Amino acid sequence: MTVRVRFAPSPTGTLHLGGARTAIYNWAFARRNHGVFILRIDDTDPERSTPENTAQIIRSLRWLGLDWDEGPEAGGNHGPYFQTQRARNYTAALERMKATGHAYPCFCSADELAAKRDLTRTTGATSGYDRTCRALPADEVARRLSAGEPHVWRLAVPLERGPVGFSDAVRGETEFPIESIDDFVLVRSDGTPTYNFATVVDDADMEITHVIRGDDHLANTPKQILVFEALGRKTPVFAHLSMIWGADGKKLSKRHGATSVEAYRDMGYLPEALLNYLALLGWSLDGETTIVSADVLTSSFSLERISKNPAIFDPEKLEWMNGAYLRGMTASAFVDAMAPWLIEAGLTTGEDIDARRPWFESIVPLIQERVRRLDEVAEKVAFLFADPVLSAEATDKALRADGASAALRAARDVLDEVDFDAASIEEALRTVPEAVGVKPKTAFQAVRVAVTGSTVSPPLFESLEVLGKEATLRRIDAALSQL
RNA sequence: GGCCCGUUCGUCUAGCGGUUUAGGACACCGCCCUCUCAAGGCGGAGAUCACGGGUUCGAAUCCCGUACGGGCUACCA
Numbered sequence: 309m310t311v312r313v314r315f316a317p318s319p320t321g322t323l324h325l326g327g328a329r330t331a332i333y334n335w336a337f338a339r340r341n342h343g344v345f346i347l348r349i350d351d352t353d354p355e356r357s358t359p360e361n362t363a364q365i366i367r368s369l370r371w372l373g374l375d376w377d378e379g380p381e382a383g384g385n386h387g388p389y390f391q392t393q394r395a396r397n398y399t400a401a402l403e404r405m406k407a408t409g410h411a412y413p414c415f416c417s418a419d420e421l422a423a424k425r426d427l428t429r430t431t432g433a434t435s436g437y438d439r440t441c442r443a444l445p446a447d448e449v450a451r452r453l454s455a456g457e458p459h460v461w462r463l464a465v466p467l468e469r470g471p472v473g474f475s476d477a478v479r480g481e482t483e484f485p486i487e488s489i490d491d492f493v494l495v496r497s498d499g500t501p502t503y504n505f506a507t508v509v510d511d512a513d514m515e516i517t518h519v520i521r522g523d524d525h526l527a528n529t530p531k532q533i534l535v536f537e538a539l540g541r542k543t544p545v546f547a548h549l550s551m552i553w554g555a556d557g558k559k560l561s562k563r564h565g566a567t568s569v570e571a572y573r574d575m576g577y578l579p580e581a582l583l584n585y586l587a588l589l590g591w592s593l594d595g596e597t598t599i600v601s602a603d604v605l606t607s608s609f610s611l612e613r614i615s616k617n618p619a620i621f622d623p624e625k626l627e628w629m630n631g632a633y634l635r636g637m638t639a640s641a642f643v644d645a646m647a648p649w650l651i652e653a654g655l656t657t658g659e660d661i662d663a664r665r666p667w668f669e670s671i672v673p674l675i676q677e678r679v680r681r682l683d684e685v686a687e688k689v690a691f692l693f694a695d696p697v698l699s700a701e702a703t704d705k706a707l708r709a710d711g712a713s714a715a716l717r718a719a720r721d722v723l724d725e726v727d728f729d730a731a732s733i734e735e736a737l738r739t740v741p742e743a744v745g746v747k748p749k750t751a752f753q754a755v756r757v758a759v760t761g762s763t764v765s766p767p768l769f770e771s772l773e774v775l776g777k778e779a780t781l782r783r784i785d786a787a788l789s790q791l
Numbered sequence: 792g793g794c795c796c797g798u799u800c801g802u803c804u805a806g807c808g809g810u811u812u813a814g815g816a817c818a819c820c821g822c823c824c825u826c827u828c829a830a831g832g833c834g835g836a837g838a839u840c841a842c843g844g845g846u847u848c849g850a851a852u853c854c855c856g857u858a859c860g861g862g863c864u865a866c867c868a
Contacts, residue, residue, distance in 0.1 A: 436864060488795085489794090526795065598803090616797060752827075
């Protein structure tokens with residue numbers, strides 16, 4: 309049997325971290341089992357669903373490196389892949405359930421229902437709706453229906469069935485008393501399906517074999533199993549993922565900082581790193597390995613190694629991981645990754661990068677080990693693009709130190725004479741401290757500040773090589789003239 | 792209120808009855824490397840496995856209860 313899984317976001321907002329992790333697990337599970345990964349848009353909430361959100365979700369998924377075999381932009385023979393376009397499937401399913409007595413019309417008003425709810429809650433009863441309309445005589449039902457009286461369609465929970473149990477792939481055996489399951493609404497008075505109905509109809513029609521989704525649906529599962537059964541369809545395997553929390557142990561939300569995938573992209577995170585981090589937030593390869601590539605994930609992912617407890621999102625570990633991925637990139641890939649950030653900062657243009665590609669690749673070793681996010685790059689390499697303005701602090705600290713100006717003058721003289729490669733530059737500058745009688749640090753920091761404008765910079769000798777002799781001497785002269 | 796789920800270092804986790812003085816990673820501390828900052832190497836501190844009962848020769852691992860946290864209980868998803 310071919311594994312068929314789906315990620316079914318409702319386009320009521322951006323793709324957030326929790327949704328992304330669910331998508332990743334579904335995708336990895338499908339790939340690992342040579343199955344089919346389906347993207348379905350659950351847009352049954354007309355109030356909050358928008359095409360913009362759908363587009364944004366798709367963009368985020370693609371950015372993360374996920375691909376789907378069926379769904380928007382991919383096609384497939386189980387479509388359409390938007391719930392709002394599958395109305396006839398829900399109608400057909402409801403007809404089937406009416407015919408078999410698994411669904412019945414309910415004419416209760418919203419006020420009546422609210423009153424009943426309050427009552428059942430105070431009496432400690434377990435089921436929500438009291439099933440008043442389920443007991444209506446057939447002729448009365450027929451009369452009110454033909455009179456056009458507003459009504460919803462409810463599931464007739466088979467009380468005689470006994471407890472609804474299932475073996476969750478993550479949580480194990482789980483069982484719900486049949487009395488605790490409500491005769492919930494399948495189809496609203498306006499004819500549209502509710503989530504618990506539409507999802508089952510679609511999962512059945514799309515022949516979904518494994519439903520991997522958020523923990524918030526665990527209690528919905530017995531309801532959905534009842535619908536699968538009423539429809540005469542095989543129930544899929546369920547796997548419920550626990551939530552992702554913020555540092556305070558509360559559901560991740562804006563209060564904890566960025567929650568959308570695109571926000572992380574915009575903060576300079578690599579998709580590979582976010583994918584890796586999210587994958588490990590609730591799943592482990594072996595308990596030892598922390599760097600897990602997409603390839604490893606899609607060849608090793610298993611439901612058994614998903615953890616049951618909620619995970620707290622740790623931005624610091626994500627940042628560390630992003631740095632690890634950044635360090636692992638080739639110079640060429642790094643240039644591609646940082647290009648938008650350099651352009652955005654106004655340091656260069658796309659044309660310039662294309663024209664001087666080797667030079668741009670030569671600056672990569674200067675910064676690759678020093679950044680954890682792409683948004684840190686521009687500030688670190690800015691000195692390569694424009695002469696720095698020396699801050700008062702840096703000047704006082706490095707240029708006005710004892711012996712600094714003499715060292716700087718000496719450095720200028722030796723640099724003028726040398727071939728401008730890092731090794732030669734180092735050899736030349738290493739003679740300065742002794743010649744002038746200062747500590748190496750004093751001499752090097754003076755040059756660093758004169759050339760980069762800061763007491764903190766990439767390695768000095770390599771930086772000078774990349775900068776070039778002309779700019780280096782010009783900056784040293786400028787600094788000397790200020791002393 | 793009812794039903795259901797969860798609980799191992801600050802955080803993510805390994806562990807699936809004895810191999811455990813509970814392992815790894817992030818963060819933290821120290822040392823080394825060193826032209827600054829990083830990166831890297833080495834070492835350290837950090838978990839009475841929520842608590843209380845059982846079962847067993849033996850429990851973080853199995854069972855029950857309690858506490859705490861969470862989910863569902865909508866004509867939201």
